[in-house]
Amino acid sequence: MPDRSDVLAALDALRDPKTGRGLVEAGLVQGLVVAEDRAGFVLEVAAADAAAYAPVRDAAEAALRALPGMTRVSVVLTTESPASPRPRTAGLSPEAQRQGRPQAPRATERPAHVRRVLAVASGKGGVGKSTVAVNLALALKARGLSVGLLDADVHGPSIPTMLGIGGQPEYRDDALQPKIAHGLKAMSVGLLMKADDAMIWRGPMASQALTQMLTQTAWGTEDQPLDVLVVDLPPGTGDVQLTLIQKTPLDGAVIVSTPQEVALADARRAHTLFQRVEVPTLGLIENMSGPVFGEGGTAREAERLGAPFLGALPLDAAIRRGGDDGRPVVAADPGGDVAKAFAAIAEQVAGALERA
């Protein structure tokens, strides 16, 4: 298996067309991940140079793929647009300087022409976070808002399936063009990565690519800004989530949980995580509520945390089918009980975002 130094040598053998130096020496290789038969990194260039560097990205991918034993390679070309400077990062606090440990960077850059950014989070995986994100986005849209959906779930991006979208997003007019599905503007990490690249994407690449999807997607225009951008975060409360929520300028978060104690304990941790970064928890949502998993647990947890309880959604086969078929239940059956439950939640979320 090639190791990190083999990968670096292969990349440095390629020339940066601008400086004539090797890619590594020129500082173009960022966030390199090498793990057994996989490698990936971010090639970040100025926006004006994006087209010129596409062949460099292709050459880098080819060079890595040519290494013996290397089967999965992913190079993401990201651009640094002059109109949207990189997020400024916080300097080291005196305490951190003394300890030699950097503080995590805090986002200061908002995506252009987006009024509000809402995170949908869950402590635990599989509780229906993505299902809620999609249907809540549709319910907000049904209120007359213009809504975008950013699938940041690097662990398992499911929004493309849920919305029935696919194919690489187009890069036009210096921006990634979102896919339009059921009236939502959607962008997913799943559209940019190949199915089995998930592991590579968990590291710095994920963070950089998400920053790019957030800030360089054509979410809105000056004349028609996007009202709400819903961000489907990866489940969990670890370092990946912490980095993402620190780098994303969030106006509020909703936390999805099932009624079981194991899920509620993780929901509690998610709330604590948001508190740490001073993002208000707009409320908790109980999913898969009913006789199988129980009901009421999330409402009680919300009360304990001092956060609003936004509503409960039943365990319902139609919700699952809608997700599998690319026809989310709120779009497929807008007059049904589930759509009404989402409408009630959307009303509270819209109100809270207005005040945020």
Ligand SMILES: Nc1ncnc2c1ncn2[C@@H]1O[C@H](COP(=O)(O)OP(=O)(O)OP(=O)(O)O)[C@@H](O)[C@H]1O
């Ligand atoms: N209320 C519900 N009733 C029935 N099935 C549901 C419900 N909510 C979600 N599901 C189904 O449960 C599965 C997991 O849902 P989903 O992918 O939304 O969870 P998640 O929390 O986003 O998972 P992860 O973050 O781990 O990817 C899906 O098959 C989905 O269709």
